[in-house]
Amino acid sequence: MHLLTGLVICTFVVQRSSCYLDLEDWDNNFDEKLDFKCPFRNQFISTVVSVHHNGAEDRRFKLNCRNIISGGRGDQDASCEDSGYVNDWDGVVNFQCPGDGYINGMQSVHDNWTEDRRWSFYCCSMPGYSPFHCKQTGWTNDFDRIQNYRVPDGFIMTGVYSEHDNGPEDRRFKYRICRAGVK
Numbered sequence: 001m002h003l004l005t006g007l008v009i010c011t012f013v014v015q016r017s018s019c020y021l022d023l024e025d026w027d028n029n030f031d032e033k034l035d036f037k038c039p040f041r042n043q044f045i046s047t048v049v050s051v052h053h054n055g056a057e058d059r060r061f062k063l064n065c066r067n068i069i070s071g072g073r074g075d076q077d078a079s080c081e082d083s084g085y086v087n088d089w090d091g092v093v094n095f096q097c098p099g100d101g102y103i104n105g106m107q108s109v110h111d112n113w114t115e116d117r118r119w120s121f122y123c124c125s126m127p128g129y130s131p132f133h134c135k136q137t138g139w140t141n142d143f144d145r146i147q148n149y150r151v152p153d154g155f156i157m158t159g160v161y162s163e164h165d166n167g168p169e170d171r172r173f174k175y176r177i178c179r180a181g182v183k
């Protein structure tokens with residue numbers, strides 16, 4: 001709640017200049033590693049908040065999770081795998097979890113020379129449970145701007161698309177989201 005209020009004020013007040021948010025619970029520092037997994041394996045990443053810093057030429061992220069189904073099967077039934085890096089420095093990220101997987105974690109490392117991040121994703125799947133009616137979102141942020149994306153109710157996140165631009169030295173992101181349910 002605190003976080004969203006901060007963002008709204010920030011977006012509203014400081015539209016055209018750089019914006020600093022003084023949050024204590026970011027999942028990474030500028031120029032440092034991001035290594036986030038949802039607390040439980042039957043959860044997907046449902047919110048991505050991030051801000052860009054022009055000095056570090058990097059983004060820091062705050063990720064949150066929701067359960068794939070309420071009252072569904074438990075954490076212990078999910079099986080998960082790490083994608084390994086899916087992009088080169090300055091390269092496109094065009095990733096979709098294999099099979100019936102959903103995105104349960106995101107990792108990335110920053111490089112000062114390319115001022116970019118290489119990404120890997122942690123995908124989990126639940127037996128008998130599969131995504132359908134998938135679509136890609138539009139861009140969820142502009143270069144150098146705040147990102148504040150929430151997967152709509154009734155959808156899960158199953159993929160990420162991202163491009164880097166060497167002018168602003170930043171990335172923007174789209175997500176693949178699907179409805180999901182028992183097969």
Ligand SMILES: *[C@@H]1O[C@H](CO)[C@@H](O)[C@H](O)[C@H]1NC(C)=O
Binds near residue numbers: 031055056057112
């Ligand atoms: C990367 O650049 C930042 C300044 O933006 C600096 O503080 C940091 O030490 C650099 N990291 C490495 C590994 O060179």
